[in-house]
Amino acid sequence: MKPFDVDRLEQAARRYSGQTAAPAEPKAEQRADRRKRWLATNLSAERARATVSEAEARGAPADPQAMLATLARERIVGSNDLRDVNYLELAIAIARAVCRIRVGTAAGSGSLVGPGLLLTNHHVLENVEDARNAEAQFDYQENASGELLPIQSFRLDPERLFHTDPTLDFTLVAVLPTSARGRPLGDYPWLKLIPSVGKCERGEPLNIIQHPRGGLKQIALRNNEIIEVPGGKADFLYYTTDTEPGSSGSPCFNDQWELVALHHSGVPRLDQGRILKRDRTPFRDGVDDPALIDWIANEGARVSAILTALRAARLAGSAGELLARLLEEPPPNPVELGRSRGASASAAPAVTTSGPTATSVSLSIPLTITLTLGDPVAGSAPRIGATVSSGPPAPMVVPAAPPAEEGLVVDPDWSTREGYDRSFLEVDVPLPKLSTEMKEVTAVVPEEYRVGGDKYVLAYHHFSLAMNKKRRFAWYSAANIDGARRPTLPKRSDDKWAIDPRIDDVDAPEIQCGEELYATAKTDRGHLTRYLDVAWGTKRQALAALADTFHFSNACLQLSAFNQGKDRWQGIEQYLLENKARKEKRRMSVMTGPLFKRTDPVYRNKYMDYSVRIPLAFWKVCALVRADGTLSATAFLLSQDDVSDLPGFDEKFDVVPTQVTLAELEKKTGLVFPGLRTHDHFAKGGAPGTLELDTEEGPRRVLPIRSFEDIVV
Numbered sequence: 001m002k003p004f005d006v007d008r009l010e011q012a013a014r015r016y017s018g019q020t021a022a023p024a025e026p027k028a029e030q031r032a033d034r035r036k037r038w039l040a041t042n043l044s045a046e047r048a049r050a051t052v053s054e055a056e057a058r059g060a061p062a063d064p065q066a067m068l069a070t071l072a073r074e075r076i077v078g079s080n081d082l083r084d085v086n087y088l089e090l091a092i093a094i095a096r097a098v099c100r101i102r103v104g105t106a107a108g109s110g111s112l113v114g115p116g117l118l119l120t121n122h123h124v125l126e127n128v129e130d131a132r133n134a135e136a137q138f139d140y141q142e143n144a145s146g147e148l149l150p151i152q153s154f155r156l157d158p159e160r161l162f163h164t165d166p167t168l169d170f171t172l173v174a175v176l177p178t179s180a181r182g183r184p185l186g187d188y189p190w191l192k193l194i195p196s197v198g199k200c201e202r203g204e205p206l207n208i209i210q211h212p213r214g215g216l217k218q219i220a221l222r223n224n225e226i227i228e229v230p231g232g233k234a235d236f237l238y239y240t241t242d243t244e245p246g247s248s249g250s251p252c253f254n255d256q257w258e259l260v261a262l263h264h265s266g267v268p269r270l271d272q273g274r275i276l277k278r279d280r281t282p283f284r285d286g287v288d289d290p291a292l293i294d295w296i297a298n299e300g301a302r303v304s305a306i307l308t309a310l311r312a313a314r315l316a317g318s319a320g321e322l323l324a325r326l327l328e329e330p331p332p333n334p335v336e337l338g339r340s341r342g343a344s345a346s347a348a349p350a351v352t353t354s355g356p357t358a359t360s361v362s363l364s365i366p367l368t369i370t371l372t373l374g375d376p377v378a379g380s381a382p383r384i385g386a387t388v389s390s391g392p393p394a395p396m397v398v399p400a401a402p403p404a405e406e407g408l409v410v411d412p413d414w415s416t417r418e419g420y421d422r423s424f425l426e427v428d429v430p431l432p433k434l435s436t437e438m439k440e441v442t443a444v445v446p447e448e449y450r451v452g453g454d455k456y457v458l459a460y461h462h463f464s465l466a467m468n469k470k471r472r473f474a475w476y477s478a479a480n481i482d483g484a485r486r487p488t489l490p491k492r493s494d495d496k497w498a499i500d501p502r503i504d505d506v507d508a509p510e511i512q513c514g515e516e517l518y519a520t521a522k523t524d525r526g527h528l529t530r531y532l533d534v535a536w537g538t539k540r541q542a543l544a545a546l547a548d549t550f551h552f553s554n555a556c557l558q559l560s561a562f563n564q565g566k567d568r569w570q571g572i573e574q575y576l577l578e579n580k581a582r583k584e585k586r587r588m589s590v591m592t593g594p595l596f597k598r599t600d601p602v603y604r605n606k607y608m609d610y611s612v613r614i615p616l617a618f619w620k621v622c623a624l625v626r627a628d629g630t631l632s633a634t635a636f637l638l639s640q641d642d643v644s645d646l647p648g649f650d651e652k653f654d655v656v657p658t659q660v661t662l663a664e665l666e667k668k669t670g671l672v673f674p675g676l677r678t679h680d681h682f683a684k685g686g687a688p689g690t691l692e693l694d695t696e697e698g699p700r701r702v703l704p705i706r707s708f709e710d711i712v713v
Contacts, residue, residue: 008265009125010275015236015299048210064605074690091207093334094504094674096190099136100153100211101125101249104505106212107513109250110136112190112260114326118156118175119306120249121264122164124173131158136175138293148409152179165309169264174322176641189334191251191259194327200254202226206239208263210250213506215412229299235305246275252300261300264333270296287334290505305605328503332351382538408547409497411461414502417548419451419459420589423479427631429589429623431457432476433672434466442475443467443511449502457502458553461545462534465553467503469511470597471614473556476593476671477528482536483577483586489535489542497525500551512552516607526558526618529591533573556594557614572636572657572711574621580632580711588624595619595637595668619665623676633676634711635665659711677701 097112101120110120125131134156139149160174177185200206208220226239237260239252244706252261268275275283277292297501307327315323411417422430431519434442434456442456443466451459453619456466463479499514501507518525526548533547548554594615604611620636638657662673677683 010077010268010273014270014273019669022192022581033223052318053461054640056617057285061249063345078705080102086170089338090257091209091333093189093338094191094253095217096138096208096338097191097217098209098211098217098251099138100140100214100217101134101136102128103134103464106698107211108248109209109211109263111209111249111251111259112175112185113172113193114186114190115329116157116175116177117161117190117322117326118173118184120171121262122166122169122171123264125156125173126164128162131156131162131173132170138143138179140211142409150156150180150181152183153179154179154185159453161315161322163310163319164459165306167282168305168309170262170301170306170309172323174319187337189332189337192331193307194258195304199303200226200237200260205255206259206260207253208250208254209245209253210247210263213501214249216409223340233281235302236299237302238267238299240297261302262306263300265299267297267299268297273696286508290508296409299541302462315444321394347622389537392601398620408550410498410547410551411544414449417449417451417459417461417671419457420462420478421480424632425585425587425623425625426590427625429631430591430674431464431466432621432669433674435670438468438475440671441470443469443503445503456470458500460534460548460551461541463529463545463554465528467511467553471512471594471596471615472511473527473594473596473615476589476591477554479529479533481533481573481577481588481590483574483581485536485544487537487539489539491544495550497550497552497555500553505554513555513557514552515611517557517603517612518555519607520605524558525552525555528554528556528594529590530573535589543700556618559613576622576634576711580626581628582627585625588622590623591621591673593619593671594670608625619669621665621673623677623679631679632674632681633662633679634655635660635662635680637665637668 004128031211033599036104099110099118101110101124102119103124108120108124110124112701113119123132123219135579136154136156138152138154140151141149151285155176157174157176164171164174173468175185179185204226206226211217212219226237239261247263248265250261250263252263254260270276271280271282276294277283277288278294280294281293283290283293310323311327314324316322319622341607420431422428439456443458444455447455447459449458449465451457457464458467463489465477468475492591497515498511499509504511528550531546531549534549535542538543573588573590577588581588596613596615597617597618600613600615602611603614618638620638621633622636623631626632636657637660659682663683667670668676
């Protein structure tokens with residue numbers, strides 16, 4: 001799968017440039033007449049009944065043909081944005097045909113377009129081997145209660161049919177008839193590929209159903225305008241509908257929910273054949289962030305062109321039989337199918353707006369719908385592009401759990417992240433302070449995602465971190481822990497990690513290390529902020545925070561041999577909460593990070609095209625209010641270097657956590673822990689088991705933690 005392909009973008013831009021410079025299209029009146037003829041003859045009975053109700057409510061003529069002609073004209077000029085519940089029910093029913101396609105760690109979108117046939121992009125499924133390794137995941141969405149529906153995963157069957165077309169960027173592939181859970185594929189509708197022209201015209205709304213960034217299913221409705229329907233060969237059309245990475249292969253619909261195009265690419269601005277960034281300088285592939293590209297449109301392959309290519313393929317055998325069924329059979333009624341065998345929960349939409357002049361509403365129904373009403377806000381730019389939009393991107397979502405378990409879903413609204421709270425303990429405990437030199441190699445957070453104005457702090461639910469972009473791991477991850485507000489959580493599935501899209505290109509990350517780093521045996525994705533530490537509050541809040549910890553920004557590779565003694569390391573927070581924190585509060589703030597050294601070993605496996613130095617030591621600072629009301633700060637190291645110097649530890653990897661002073665930790669990390677050093681009780685005196693080590697830098701106070709009772713608080 002190649003979600004970001006410069007050649008594909010340049011081709012799309014050249015096509016778009018050529019079409020916009022082409023001879024003028026037919027006059028608006030001619031296009032309107034052609035559109036009216038289509039609407040008057042091709043609306044299905046169910047769509048016609050919904051439209052009749054709408055027309056009669058506005059006093060329109062009762063004669064179906066006259067009424068349809070009136071509505072056709074209104075839809076072209078956009079004079080009416082009111083839609084009754086039938087419109088939304090049809091949207092939801094049609095959306096059940098759309099699935100997420102997983103190929104390894106990559107994700108795209110696809111839809112059923114015939115009995116047992118799936119349509120997606122060529123760059124999502126390029127060959128038979130890709131199809132064998134892929135799965136189509138249906139029902140990857142929430143119900144009306146905000147709970148995930150059970151995912152129905154179907155394997156593909158390329159031996160029965162596999163046809164791909166790099167020019168139009170589409171792949172048609174057969175799907176096995178039963179999901180891993182035993183659900184028939186026939187429970188889902190499929191979309192009819194209609195060859196006739198007239199299904200859409202320039203200036204009309206375009207609706208797209210997609211899995212942006214591989215996340216939950218979403219619909220972008222209306223005021224997503226078709227901006228070019230080329231004449232001539234007309235293989236592609238152009239539009240402004242919201243799309244994100246993971247949207248490749250999404251179906252595009254007209255306002256009658258007929259499939260008109262297959263989304264495949266954004267269109268960048270070109271200058272003398274070069275892709276431009278928003279500052280009008282050339283984009284440098286492999287150097288610049290694709291988020292900087294100046295996107296001017298989206299491009300989709302037209303259904304009529306896809307059908308022409310399929311007919312020309314002259315498929316034989318079982319493939320030919322399946323294609324014949326696609327061309328000849330009528331599709332099932334999606335509403336009827338949805339009502340009888342559809343989603344397990346439904347509810348009336350809950351509608352909210354952002355103010356008296358709002359143009360968008362969010363509907364809480366069995367999937368997320370973005371609905372734009374009326375004219376766009378003056379001066380606002382449409383959200384377009386295959387990899388970026390002018391609004392905040394939907395994040396990559398951690399894939400959902402298998403049957404009996406609940407999956408983790410990253411909150412798609414990045415604006416809800418408040419991050420680490422320095423006043424959480426009712427005393428001021430600031431984040432660690434980076435030095436000037438450290439800031440020079442720290443990832444800068446885009447302004448729209450900053451909390452409190454700090455451009456180096458990346459906020460999540462209940463924790464924050466700062467990324468060392470040179471080493472590709474976090475300088476620190478700081479969390480608030482509330483031990484008194486722990487909801488009962490469901491059993492988790494196999495955990496899936498994701499790139500944080502706010503600071504990196506999810507398809508070609510340069511600041512975070514992705515799945516490739518952890519692809520070999522004897523390695524572990526070590527959480528910096530532990531997922532259980534931040535899983536507090538309501539169940540929804542706990543799950544949202546827990547899911548946030550599964551971003552690669554919060555991970556660091558740990559070798560399996562290094563994990564001895566890890567149980568004591570991971571249990572420090574819980575012990576301190578239960579035994580040392582103020583009982584009525586049971587709160588703590590914890591900061592964790594790797595100890596970066598120039599001598600850290602270089603690592604690169606066969607799946608990586610880059611090398612990284614792997615830290616062999618980790619630190620932790622715990623701040624809590626003791627029973628007597630005073631603040632206490634304790635610092636710990638998990639490092640083979642220290643224990644190898646202590647008597648009784650002969651094994652190279654016999655790793656034991658050690659308590660150290662905050663002053664010592666500041667020297668080692670280069671960080672400053674404002675206000676905490678004066679509350680380090682371990683630094684003020686000796687303790688049983690404390691060893692003074694003579695080092696080149698002078699004596700150091702170290703306490704091996706053989707049991708939790710050894711900890712000085």
